[in-house]
Amino acid sequence: MTRMAATRDGYGQALLDLADNEKVVVLEADLGKSTKSLHFRKAYPDRTISCGIGEQNMLLVGAGLAASGYIPFASTFAIFTERAFEQMRNGVARPNLAVHLCGSHGGTHTGTDGSSAQSIEDLAVFRTLPNVVVMHPCDDVSTRALTMQLPGLGKPSYMRTARNKTPVLYDGREDEIQIGKGVVLREGYDVAIISCGVLVSESLKAAEALAEEGINATVVDMHTLKPIDGELIDSLVAQCGALVTAEDHNVIGGLGSAVAEYIVSNSFAPLEMVGVPDRFGESGQADEMLEVMGISAPYIANAAKEAISRK
Template identity: 45%
Template sequence: MSEIKKIATRDSYGNALVELSKEIDDLVVLDADLAAATKTGIFKKQVPDRFFDCGIAEANMMGVAAGLAATGKTVFASSFAMFAAGRAFEIIRNSIGYPHLNVKIGATHAGISVGEDGATHQCNEDIALMRTIPGMTIINPADDVEAHAAVRAAALHDGPVYLRFGRLAVPVFNDEKSYRFELGKGITLRDGKDVTIIATGLMVNEARMAAEELSKEGIDARVINIHTIKPIDREIIVKAAKETGKILTVEEHNIIGGLGSAVAEVVCEECPCLVKRLGVEDRFGMSGPALDLLKLFGLGSENIVKRVKGML
């Protein structure tokens, strides 16, 4: 059996930017002295005249991005999620969100899987922060194929977009030839009648594996990939609530304000049913190997299986 290919979505981001540069003449990329880590360095090497390093000044970088977007450029501004969403929040809100400018924020190294960089760099609050900005689109791709499609969709979308990418290499499970990305539309990866597992980002593959294990015990779990957190696909969520009556959300993010909160809001308003949230339990991370941390925080298929059984 061949080994499953693993690629970090931050690598997908860098490669996708190079591809888009050949199609979009006014596309420019900014970084805050982290090009090697965010992988915008791939773009810098191939298209140096459209790359600008703004130094360790993330808030200023967002201001520069806003200015370039105001002149008609399609701008990608990149840094670690902690600095892009956290340090630069006020500039994003007032200079990008308020005027609804065409700035795409490529936020890498999100979540617990940053690993050894520790709690100060493990941003588990970024989705919550970006959700509060009116008109902000939020995308959290699950693998390399989806990340490529997400970057393209962001570039073509009119308005600000927050893209969340990871440091850890993750399995590529989508088929490049058949995959179709639609902004704001979830994807049913597996149908089921007993319970629905709604996941985002690197937790999507864990949800897929959990569903396979559950099926061995006669539990029929539906698996939904929500790659677009905002605007969220209300239709697919309501359908799952009506047909399965139980929903477990899974995310590499604080359970407050992220995917779980977004799904719960839809369910409460449209079709009340049991919703449980699996994610970071309102705590800071810690330094350690990424895979060990994910296991410690219960962000794996084994814990998804356990939680589903508890709901049943």
């Protein structure tokens, strides 16, 4: 039986694991119970700063702490990180201060709160900022592993986590996780499905369905969108000759765009992009939202066939 867990729990656990580093501080904006920074707050109240419901202030308090030698981890819902975009741009990214921002409850998978809470732009907007590393891990183990590596990063980061549980893929394999390096989860030679976040497990399902039709797909967990793992993309193009990207994010600006930007200037292959089709969501269960948005496993499988047909 596959273990199910939410990536946000991996983030909360990692903060606790990092607490031995006395320079690690945690910033909250009234959503610590949701983003899971609450465990750190309870154990280390002197190193936790509540900023109330004030995300703009939180980002810059983080910048001030980072400029004073601390390693701040700030979190809120992904959608509300966007409210502080210019603070991230001008106060964090521009002076290259290593503030680590986590946006939980990202994507339409967030579900029944509806479109106001379903961030489908966060990966795109933060990807446009120089100096900022952008990540969207797929399970709690890899989220924990990536978060644990952030104190050594020396530059700012944005990580999207998810509200709802998804299959755990990396139990006992956390050593394979490295910022900036995609992970091949399944090997095939007909098409490569490059995915992130909650759609990684959907991509694996799609690969299984394709296998029943005699199509062998590689599946990659591209947990780091920026910097994108170009070396891996080159090898996927060489090996498969057709690519699909899959993400719970607007098809404009996210993982698909990052891969497209890379291949147009490097090794080229047909690419089909599965993502939210430039529309807002609505209230619905997580699995229902993937269907409504056309980003669940069957859609990924169809996109794979389309990419193969364009070889």
